[in-house]
Amino acid sequence: MAATQKLACFRLPPLPTIKEIIKLYNLRAEKQLSQNFLLDMRLTDKIVRQAGNLKDAHVCEVGPGPGGLTRSILKAGAVDLLVVEKDIRFIPGLQLLSEAAPGRMKIVHEDILTYRLEKGFPAHIAKTWEDAPPNLHVIGNLPFSVSTPLIIKWLEQISNRTGCFMFGRTRLTLTFQKEVAERLTASTGGRQRSRLSVMAQYLCTVKNCFTIPGYAFVPKPNVDVGVVHFTPLAQPQIQQPFKLVERIVKNAFQFRRKHCRRGLEMLFPESQRQELTEELLRSADVDPTLRPTEISISEFRALADAYSMLCKENQGLIDYDFREELKFRHQAKRQLGSNCRGASP
Ligand code: SAM
Secondary structure, eight states, X not given: OHXXXXXXXXXXXXXXXXXXXXXXTTOOOOGXXXXXEEOOHHHHHHHHHHTOOOTTOEEEEEOOTTSHHHHHHHHTXXXXXXXXXXXXXXXXXXXXXXXXXXXXXXXXXXXXXXXXGGGGSOGGGOOOTTSSOOSEEEEEOOOHHHHHHHHHHHHHHHHXXXXXXXXXXXXXXXXXXXXXXXXXXXXXXXXXXXXXXXXXXXXXXXXXXXXXXXXXEESOXXXXXXXXXXXXXXXXXXXXXXXXXXXXXXXXXXXTTSOHHHHHGGGXXXXXXHHHHHHHHHHHTOOXXXXXXXXXXXXHHHHHHHHHHHHHHSTTGGGOOHHHXXXXXXXXXXXXXXXXXXXXX
16 A cells, blocks of 8 residues: 555656657757657666666756656656756647646756756755765766767766765766767776776766667667766775876877877877886886776776876976977978078079
8 A cells, every 4th residue: 555655656647648749849859969769668767767766866867858768757756856958849848747747847948068957956965975875866868979078077077076966976877879888887908998988987886787779769870879877986996186087098098009108108298208108107017018908997096196296296297288299399390391491592
């Protein structure tokens, strides 16, 4: 009896199906916005289950579109759902859903890349970072062009404990192109190991939950989709500023098939390149002949710590960019060439 009552309080009143909503409001998917909708409620329920228990939860759904995933979030028991949608055409259909769940759903017509979603939730739900995660979740089936820059922005916010991570270790359940989902979760030595694997895994426990075949979406995208769950770690595996870690990882992966030394040496100006690269690898105790994909997170930690020390000892090193040096040298060469031509009889 109690169980029946519990289910009943999460049940939504009869509503048009998502297919009917799409027809009713003429919500043709916009190709340039990479809109692909999920109409199968068993699938949207399965995505929402990956987030964990949503009873009495505060949730931000990014890109609700016609509202399939939104319904599953409400059915799962969220009491405070904030949806952020960029395309105004979806707002009337979402309002219909909001009326069916009185007081439980707020609609924001904004771009998630610029919207400050921490404004949307009450301060009292915050937990300290070391505590269990707060009852706040971010869930979304976004276009791939948005989900990758967004996860990089959120990883930086995790590192700085800003944005929706001001409330503590807010969990994220998001969709990515299958290959990106595999990169996010690839382990050391894996074929898909990349910058994204290291950046995500030093800050979070990352789980590739399941794959949704492209044909499950309307219209069908050319790729399959991976559902990925992130829980920020209480203790990040690398304790250096995000930008510094990003710099090391980006350089290390620059020449993916070469020894890691080749990419790492580009962290240093040409005049000191050999000497400082050797010092970096020696103090970090990292084998220079490892391929970037073979460097473990603890080795990246050692590299980041050693690089941070070198930056303290060598003024201006942190701002060094080899591309700038190359550009400057090319310009100087060109200038010299034109001077010589000008001087010839
Ligand atoms: N969640 C719906 C579903 O699963 O059927 C729609 C998914 S569709 C792939 C992506 C949705 O994200 C669209 O509704 C699109 O308008 C919205 N969207 C795209 N870029 C966005 C952005 N920058 N901010 C907020 N919403 C965005």
